[in-house]
Amino acid sequence: MRLYMHYLAIQFKSQMQYRTSFWLLTVGQFFIPFSVFAGLYFMFERFGQVQGWSFYEVALCFAVIHLAFSFSECFSRGFDAFSTLVGSGDFDRLLVRPRTTALQVLGSKFEFTRFGRLLQSCLVLAVALIHLPVAWTAAKAVTMLLMVTSGVMIFTGIFMLAATLCFWTIEGLEIANIFTDGGREMAQYPLNIYQKWVTVFFTFIIPFGCVNYLPMLYILGRADGNGILYMLTPLAGFAFMLPCVLVWQFGVRHYRSTGS
C-alpha cells in the first residue's frame, strides 16, 4: 500500500509537469458526463418518470456508476492503458522487480484528469441525495460506500481482462469497451427497465446491477424480503474480481512462456 501511494505521488508529480494540458482535460472530463446528465434531465422533464422511477432515483443510479467509473479510470488506468506497456516491451522491466505484476501495472499509470468526472458525479450524487426522502442509517451509509467500491472492482476487473487480452493481441481493446462504456451507459438507469436477458446478464455475468440497482432498492426502502441480502449484493463486485485476477495471472504465465 505504501508503495502504491509512492507510485501515486510520482505519477502526480509527472502529470503536474504539463499543467495546461491537465486543466483542459480535467475540465473536459467534467463536461462529458455532464452533457449525458443534462440529457437525462430533459428526458425526465418531458416524461416525468421511467417505469416508476423518479428523476432523483435515476440520478442516484447515474451518480454511483459514474463515480465508480471515474475512480477506476483514475486509479486502474495502468490496466486500461496496458497495451502500450506490452507493446513497448516495458512489461519485461516489471518482471525483473520483486513485486507482483498487478501492483506494478496499477502503479504504472494514473489518470488524474478524471477528477473532473469525479467531481461532476459527486455533484449529481449530492443533488440526488438531498432530494430523495431517505431515512439514513449507518447500514445505509455503509451500503453506499460498498456500492461505489464494488463498482470500482468491476470496472478494474474488466480493465484487467482487457489487459490480459493484450498478451495475445495488441488490438483487442475495443471489445472491452463494450463492457466498460456499454456497461456504464446501461447501468446508469435502474436495471429493471430493460429486457429480461439484459438484466440477467448485468446481474450474474458482469454484476453491474449489484453495484447500484439492487442495493439502491434497499436504500430507498423498496426491497421486498430480506434487506440484508440486498445490502450485501455489492459484494458481487469483489467476487467478480477474483476470476479476473486468475485470468490475469494466466496471461502473465502465457507471456513468460511465449514472450510475444
Next chain:
Amino acid sequence: MITLQGISKSFRVAKRSAGMRQAMKALFVREHAIVDALRDISFTIKEGEIVGYIGPNGAGKSTTIKVMSGIMVPDRGSCSIMGYTPWQERRAYVGNIGVVFGQRSQLWWDVPVIDSFELLRDIYKIPHRSYAGNLDLLTETLGLGSLLQTPVRQLSLGQRMRCEIAASLLHGPKILFLDEPTIGLDAISKIAVRQFIKTINKEKGVTVILTTHDMSDIEALADRILMIGNGTLLYDGNLDELRGRFGTHRTVTVDYRANATPLDIPGASLLSWSPERAVLSVDTEQVLMALVIARLSEQVELVDVAIETKPVDELIVELYKEHRI
C-alpha cells in the same frame, strides 16, 4: 554462481507474406513457423567474473538474458543462479540481480532522477541505511551529483545511461545484467561506463554479464567471451585464446631516420616501404617479436615502432565466418 544446463527455447512466429490475397487468407488462417531461439545452451559463470556475451543480431542473446533474469520460461533445460531457478521463484530471485536494458529506460521520464531512485527504494524494500550508503557511493563514482535533481527527459543519453546503471545497483545486487549498455554513447561516456563497471566488479565483487556489439567494450572489460549464433553456443573462452586462434599476425609500422636500403628482416614480410617508413607483417608463431625489433634496430635508426594486433572486430567476423552465421 550461474549454471545453465541444456536450455532450449523456441517461438512460434506467424508467417506474413506479401500480397492482398495472402493478407486476406491470413485473416482466417495463420501459418506459423517454429524458430529455435536457443538450442541446448550450457555454461557456468563463477562469482566475480565479467563475461561478454556476443553474437550477431537475432542470435539469441536477449532471450538468454530474459531466461537468466526470470522474465522468460525456457522450454527445456535447467538454470540455477545463486541457488534459485529464476522463472520459478521470480520475486524472491530478482531482488538479487540488477538489469539494464540499454535501449529502454527504467527511470520515470518526467520527474527528477532522485524521485525514481526513491521509488525504487520502496519497490526493492531497501533498508534506509544501505540505500543511503549505496546512493552516496554511486553518486560519487558515477559523478551523478548535479544530475539527481534533473528530470530524466532533460538528460543526455550518456548522463541517462549513468543514472540507469546506478538505478539498477541501488539494491546492491550480486549479479548485473547489462544489455548493450554503451549503445549510442559518445566516447567519454563509454569510457566512464566501462570504468565504472570495472570498479563495481573489483570493489563489490559484482558478477557482470554484458551483451554488446561494441568489441572495444569486450576488450576493455571482459575476461571471458561467450559467443552465440543461431541459438547455439559457439565459443567459450577468453579473448587471448581467441587472438591466439586467429591472430598470430601482427602489423609492425616503423619510422626511422632516412635510409636508402630496403629492410631485410628474416621471418617478416614487407608490406610497404619508403625511405622513412616501413610496414611489416610478422607472424609471431614463426619469429619472436624481440628478434624482429633487434634486427630492425641493427639496420636503421628507429624513431618509432607501432605494433598492431588484428582488431577484435575482425577476429569476431572470422569466428562468425568459421561458424557460417
